[in-house]
Amino acid sequence: MVAISRRLRKVLKYLLLISCATLSIRYIHFCVLNYCITYEEYNLEKKYYNVSNDILHKYDELRRRNLRHGLKISSSSYHDNILDEEYDEVRESSNKENAVLLMLVRNWELSYALKSMRSLEDRFNRNYNYDWVFLNDVPFDAAFIEATTLMASGETKYALIPSSDWDRPDWIEDDIFEQSLNDMEKQNIIYGNSKSYRNMCRFNSGFFFRQKILDQYDYYFRVEPDVEYFCDFPYDPFQVMRQQNKKYGFVISLVEYESTIPTLWKTVREYIELNNDQTIDTSSDLYQFITDWNDIRTPRSRVEPTDRYNMCHFWSNFEIGDLNFFRSKEYIRFFDYLDSSGGFYYERWGDAPVHSIAAVLLLRENEIIHFDEIGYMHAPYFTIPQSEYFQLKQKCICDQTEEARIDFSGISCLTRWWKHGSGKKFMRETYQS
Ligand SMILES: Nc1nc2c(ncn2[C@@H]2O[C@H](COP(=O)(O)OP(=O)(O)O)[C@@H](O)[C@H]2O)c(=O)[nH]1
Numbered sequence: 533m534v535a536i537s538r539r540l541r542k543v544l545k546y547l548l549l550i551s552c553a554t555l556s557i558r559y560i561h562f563c564v565l566n567y568c569i570t571y572e573e574y575n576l577e578k579k580y581y582n583v584s585n586d587i588l589h590k591y592d593e594l595r596r597r598n599l600r601h602g603l604k605i606s607s608s609s610y611h612d613n614i615l616d617e618e619y620d621e622v623r624e625s626s627n628k629e630n631a632v633l634l635m636l637v638r639n640w641e642l643s644y645a646l647k648s649m650r651s652l653e654d655r656f657n658r659n660y661n662y663d664w665v666f667l668n669d670v671p672f673d674a675a676f677i678e679a680t681t682l683m684a685s686g687e688t689k690y691a692l693i694p695s696s697d698w699d700r701p702d703w704i705e706d707d708i709f710e711q712s713l714n715d716m717e718k719q720n721i722i723y724g725n726s727k728s729y730r731n732m733c734r735f736n737s738g739f740f741f742r743q744k745i746l747d748q749y750d751y752y753f754r755v756e757p758d759v760e761y762f763c764d765f766p767y768d769p770f771q772v773m774r775q776q777n778k779k780y781g782f783v784i785s786l787v788e789y790e791s792t793i794p795t796l797w798k799t800v801r802e803y804i805e806l807n808n809d810q811t812i813d814t815s816s817d818l819y820q821f822i823t824d825w826n827d828i829r830t831p832r833s834r835v836e837p838t839d840r841y842n843m844c845h846f847w848s849n850f851e852i853g854d855l856n857f858f859r860s861k862e863y864i865r866f867f868d869y870l871d872s873s874g875g876f877y878y879e880r881w882g883d884a885p886v887h888s889i890a891a892v893l894l895l896r897e898n899e900i901i902h903f904d905e906i907g908y909m910h911a912p913y914f915t916i917p918q919s920e921y922f923q924l925k926q927k928c929i930c931d932q933t934e935e936a937r938i939d940f941s942g943i944s945c946l947t948r949w950w951k952h953g954s955g956k957k958f959m960r961e962t963y964q965s
Pocket residue numbers: 635636637638641667668669670728729732755756757849
């Protein structure tokens with residue numbers, strides 16, 4: 533009995549000791565400087581730290597591997613060598629192209645012009661200092677010149693457009709023109725009743741590249757007021773144009789409002805018939821880009837050739853182009869033919885479908901480039917590199933709602949471009965293997 537109670541005392545003593553230790557551990561405070569936490573809190577912190585650290589570094593190796601190999605960062609890129617040393621080296625040697633940033637703009641749009649300039653300077657031009665050229669159908673005022681000069685990292689130049697390049701030609705018949713303005717207004721067609729908008733579209737279609745102030749340049753980058761560039765440019769797009777022998781570059785492609793161009797395609801087809809001795813290849817893949825009506829989202833659908841315009845065009849408020857393409861006699865002959873029909877005034881033809889159709893008919897497939905890596909917003913739509921890795925690497929900031937994202941919406945022509953344009957390399961590689 534005595535032995536049992538002694539053993540029991542021993543057990544009880546141990547139990548007492550253990551619970552004392554447990555209790556004291558629970559309330560032991562770890563203090564660093566003036567900050568004390570309990571052991572329990574410490575353990576919890578440690579657990580959270582480990583979990584968040586694991587997540588933070590989960591993809592480090594993958595990212596590092598991508599960085600070491602330069603691009604191909606994601607399957608959404610066409611180019612193997614963007615971001616690799618080749619481009620960085622050229623940037624360091626400050627090798628500039630013979631190129632210009634070009635803005636057609638009105639004096640009252642100053643604040644919007646400055647917004648676009650600030651964005652493009654921050655994201656691209658502060659590293660290159662390309663010249664800016666501003667065009668206007670009336671003289672720029674002193675405030676406009678002062679503010680834009682201060683905003684630019686490169687030289688700024690200003691030119692007045694001759695009225696012969698801007699105004700409605702005499703041979704446009706007033707009564708038909710006025711009738712068209714009224715009709716389009718009744719139909720609520722965007723800019724349908726605007727005379728100046730028609731001048732602007734015709735100027736951008738056939739005259740911008742003939743302005744004397746641009747004679748010295750080979751490439752232009754069209755910038756509009758009130759646009760934004762969401763990401764750092766991972767390369768100098770002018771350099772890409774020259775090195776890869778590109779003549780026309782775009783970021784967004786979508787369908788045009790049919791009511792603004794009722795007879796544009798008929799006129800284009802007439803031109804093609806009349807010029808069948810020229811090098812327009814209507815059996816090319818590129819021609820399919822603007823005539824394929826198949827639902828592109830069905831990957832295996834066979835394309836039946838059509839001769840009907842599907843309204844796909846490159847959105848020309850952003851464009852990077854080779855001025856020599858527009859200066860060519862082929863382009864000018866094409867423009868003159870369209871212009872002579874009066875469609876810029878009797879209808880409301882935009883410069884976007886005109887540039888796009890010309891590029892498709894007169895250029896080779898591999899002379900058009902989709903700048904997939906550039907983040908860009910012109911209301912109401914934006915585009916941004918698809919891969920999150922790219923967005924991080926290029927320091928993208930995009931505060932827009934998903935609805936404004938054009939590339940995967942029903943009115944985008946990007947998937948058609950992938951299919952019939954230069955095509956995503958990875959798609960071809962996949963299909964071939
Ligand atoms: N100088 C001048 N520029 C114009 C005129 N109309 C439009 N623009 C410019 O042409 C471009 C397209 O016009 P915008 O109003 O942005 O049309 P949207 O982009 O089609 O909605 C912009 O760069 C405008 O600043 C005009 O009457 N005079």
